[in-house]
Amino acid sequence: MLPTQRKAKKWQNLNGWLNKLQVNMGQRCPSVCYICCMATVWLKKQIAPRIGNGHPWIYSNEIDSVKGEVSGGEIVDVVFHTGKPVGRGYYNPLSQIQVRLLTRKQEKIDETFFLQKIRKAWEYRRKLGYTKNCRLVFGEADDLPALIIDKFNDVFVIQTLALGMDKWKQAIVDALIELFSPRGIYERNDVPVRELEGLPQQKGPLYGDFLTDVPIVENGLHFLVDVANGQKTGHFLDQQDNRKAIASIVKDAEVLGVFTYTGTFEIHAAHYGAKTVLGLDVSEQAVERARINAGLNGLDTRCTFQAGNAFDLLKAWGKEGRKFDVVMLDPPAFTKSRSHIDKALTGYKEINLRGMQLIRDGGFLVSSSCTNLVSEEQFLQTIEDAARDAKKRIRQVLLGHQSGDHPIVRGIDNTHYLKFLIAEVTDK
Numbered sequence: 001m002l003p004t005q006r007k008a009k010k011w012q013n014l015n016g017w018l019n020k021l022q023v024n025m026g027q028r029c030p031s032v033c034y035i036c037c038m039a040t041v042w043l044k045k046q047i048a049p050r051i052g053n054g055h056p057w058i059y060s061n062e063i064d065s066v067k068g069e070v071s072g073g074e075i076v077d078v079v080f081h082t083g084k085p086v087g088r089g090y091y092n093p094l095s096q097i098q099v100r101l102l103t104r105k106q107e108k109i110d111e112t113f114f115l116q117k118i119r120k121a122w123e124y125r126r127k128l129g130y131t132k133n134c135r136l137v138f139g140e141a142d143d144l145p146a147l148i149i150d151k152f153n154d155v156f157v158i159q160t161l162a163l164g165m166d167k168w169k170q171a172i173v174d175a176l177i178e179l180f181s182p183r184g185i186y187e188r189n190d191v192p193v194r195e196l197e198g199l200p201q202q203k204g205p206l207y208g209d210f211l212t213d214v215p216i217v218e219n220g221l222h223f224l225v226d227v228a229n230g231q232k233t234g235h236f237l238d239q240q241d242n243r244k245a246i247a248s249i250v251k252d253a254e255v256l257g258v259f260t261y262t263g264t265f266e267i268h269a270a271h272y273g274a275k276t277v278l279g280l281d282v283s284e285q286a287v288e289r290a291r292i293n294a295g296l297n298g299l300d301t302r303c304t305f306q307a308g309n310a311f312d313l314l315k316a317w318g319k320e321g322r323k324f325d326v327v328m329l330d331p332p333a334f335t336k337s338r339s340h341i342d343k344a345l346t347g348y349k350e351i352n353l354r355g356m357q358l359i360r361d362g363g364f365l366v367s368s369s370c371t372n373l374v375s376e377e378q379f380l381q382t383i384e385d386a387a388r389d390a391k392k393r394i395r396q397v398l399l400g401h402q403s404g405d406h407p408i409v410r411g412i413d414n415t416h417y418l419k420f421l422i423a424e425v426t427d428k
């Protein structure tokens with residue numbers, strides 16, 4: 001054994017022994033007295049390498065024991081089976097993910113902790129050039145598991161999706177007030193995933209007296225974001241850079257945008273010189289908003305929006321022999337559960353196949369998938385399968401992902417969720 005290894009081993013043993021002693025005596029961490037009542041979660045020997053590699057989730061079957069008193073949502077110390085510290089996180093015995101780690105350090109989790117984390121997240125976005133609108137906090141990718149904060153100019157939309165994060169909601173609001181002096185903060189916790197954590201679904205303003213239709217400018221274009229009733233937080237910031245990526249392929253083109261929502265891709269297409277743009281979405285409310293957004297940009301003569309079911313209409317238009325130069329597809333996740341992944345892949349294949357059948361020889365497909373349950377390989381394979389069935393050849397122009405304000409952390413798979421492909425489509 002090398003001297004450094006010997007030293008590490010000695011330290012590990014000593015620390016394990018100390019932790020055990022402190023736990024037994026009920027006086028852990030004598031150096032930081034505020035946590036005297038903090039419980040310790042001991043991990044099993046056999047845990048997923050994931051945890052050691054930086055993943056913040058600890059499942060119930062990875063926990064050996066919990067020493068000390070702890071209620072749902074409280075902060076716990078986490079140690080490996082040797083007693084070596086893992087870090088600190090919040091605990092929920094009701095959830096399958098019983099601990100989500102907030103830090104790998106022995107640091108105090110308090111209001112200042114959240115203020116500093118949010119400040120750091122903002123510095124990162126600013127460094128990348130996001131100044132007005134961005135995902136300010138992207139949960140695990142910002143070491144703030146289950147917290148989403150979207151910044152729309154001077155209005156912030158937050159989601160606290162786990163009990164342990166929900167407990168710090170006021171601290172998060174206070175941090176936003178201190179850092180940004182915002183016009184408003186709105187809570188969009190009307191999401192079913194909260195129920196898995198024993199939390200109610202709820203939404204409403206948390207701070208400020210403001211109109212919930214928030215004007216934003218994205219890539220020089222104007223959009224009105226409905227933070228109260230729009231989907232998710234009101235606007236899909238994750239595609240903001242991909243919307244710019246279509247500029248070169250839409251000039252003078254007849255464009256079809258399927259799953260248009262508030263018309264974002266479609267209005268970009270018209271702005272970048274498309275001859276005509278048709279946007280399609282099943283939601284009447286979304287289509288209405290898309291029309292308003294097109295009008296805001298003076299592009300309502302070139303943009304038309306229609307409400308309808310994509311599966312039915314793409315099939316019908318295929319039969320009619322309707323053609324477009326560019327077809328853009330940005331469907332919803334189709335599934336939230338790994339057990340229904342086949343159903344989702346079938347859905348993706350069908351819309352890509354039908355979409356490709358509508359593309360003129362030499363036109364372009366713009367296709368996205370927004371679920372982390374479908375890997376990039378599965379996504380590409382599905383499009384290849386669809387192309388084969390549609391008797392088309394595809395040439396990849398660009399393969400992308402979500403914009404940089406939604407950072408992908410290597411080792412935390414679910415942070416890479418959006419796949420984005422631009423491909424040329426030719427007849428075989």
Ligand code: SAH
Nearest residue numbers: 236259260261264281282283309310330332
């Ligand atoms: N392209 C949008 C986001 C699309 S989100 C953007 O960048 O902002 C997915 C959209 O698909 C939602 O607006 C939803 O209403 C719509 N949708 C879901 N199922 C549909 C279906 N079967 N047919 C048409 N639209 C559908």
